[in-house]
Amino acid sequence: xxxxxxxxxxxxxxxxxxxxxxxxxxxxxxxxxxxxxxxxxxxxxxxxxxxxxxxxxxxxxxxxxxxxxxxxxxxxxxxxxxxxxxxxxxxxxxxxxxxxxxxxxxxxxxxxxxxxxxxxxxxxxxxxxxxxxxxxxxxxxxxxxxxxxxxxxxxxxxxxxxxxxxxxxxxxx
Ligand code: ADP
Ligand code: MG
Numbered sequence: 001x002x003x004x005x006x007x008x009x010x011x012x013x014x015x016x017x018x019x020x021x022x023x024x025x026x027x028x029x030x031x032x033x034x035x036x037x038x039x040x041x042x043x044x045x046x047x048x049x050x051x052x053x054x055x056x057x058x059x060x061x062x063x064x065x066x067x068x069x070x071x072x073x074x075x076x077x078x079x080x081x082x083x084x085x086x087x088x089x090x091x092x093x094x095x096x097x098x099x100x101x102x103x104x105x106x107x108x109x110x111x112x113x114x115x116x117x118x119x120x121x122x123x124x125x126x127x128x129x130x131x132x133x134x135x136x137x138x139x140x141x142x143x144x145x146x147x148x149x150x151x152x153x154x155x156x157x158x159x160x161x162x163x164x165x166x167x168x169x170x171x172x173x
Contacts, residue, residue: 002028004073004095005168008082008143010135012107013100013153014160015076021161023074031068032076033061040064045078062087069094079135082142092146098164099143100153104133 005022007015016032023030037060038044048057061078065087068075075095081087091097108129144150149167153160 002026002072004069004071004075005164006075006077006091006095006097007100008077008091008097008146009079009100009102009153010107010132010139010143011079012110012132013079013102014157015100017157018100018153018160018164019074019076021157022164025161025165026072026074029070029073030076031070031073033064033068033081034076034078036064036068037061037078040067058084065090080139082139082146088142088146092148096168097146097148098167099147099150100160101143101150102153104129104136106154107132107136 005026005028007019007022009015019032020030022028034045037048041048041060043051045057048060052060058080061081062084065075065077065081069090077087077091081091108127108131111128111132149164151160151163151167155163
């Protein structure tokens with residue numbers, strides 16, 4: 001039985017893009033906790049946050065993580081999944097955790113290319129680069145401590161997949 005692979009990292013680091021490619025490469029299923037939440041609740045992330053606050057969203061996110069976790073599955077997680085200790089422990093114990101690491105500048109440039117504003121409420125009125133830098137400052141330690149492998153996500157998606165495959169334990173080879 002091959003363990004699930006959890007992709008963690010800030011919004012825009014490529015969890016969905018790389019996750020789908022990695023799933024193809026390994027012949028695994030692909031799941032995205034944000035997509036799962038949208039399908040299971042019929043609401044967007046923004047709508048859940050508006051109705052239940054971030055606290056309500058985080059509780060639902062934990063349920064989503066548990067629901068999608070299965071063998072031979074790549075799981076793209078929401079950028080804030082690591083904030084809860086219970087989520088960090090669950091991922092570490094249940095599978096391989098991979099942090100897709102990218103700088104605030106690269107993340108902001110990627111996010112500027114697609115209109116995500118309707119998906120996620122912005123936390124402040126500041127520039128997206130400033131906001132990403134602050135989020136990374138807050139979360140880098142959590143991503144680091146959660147990850148079995150840290151991968152440079154500032155390469156092409158195909159290169160990122162190759163790096164992940166070589167980092168994974170032989171159980172996935
Ligand atoms: P996440 O799921 O982590 O939020 P996505 O996979 O949705 O990130 O990617 C966010 C944006 O960045 C998309 O427009 C995607 O095409 C682009 N992107 C993702 N990975 C890369 C990469 N390695 N190089 C260049 N662009 C990328
Ligand atoms: Mg995604």
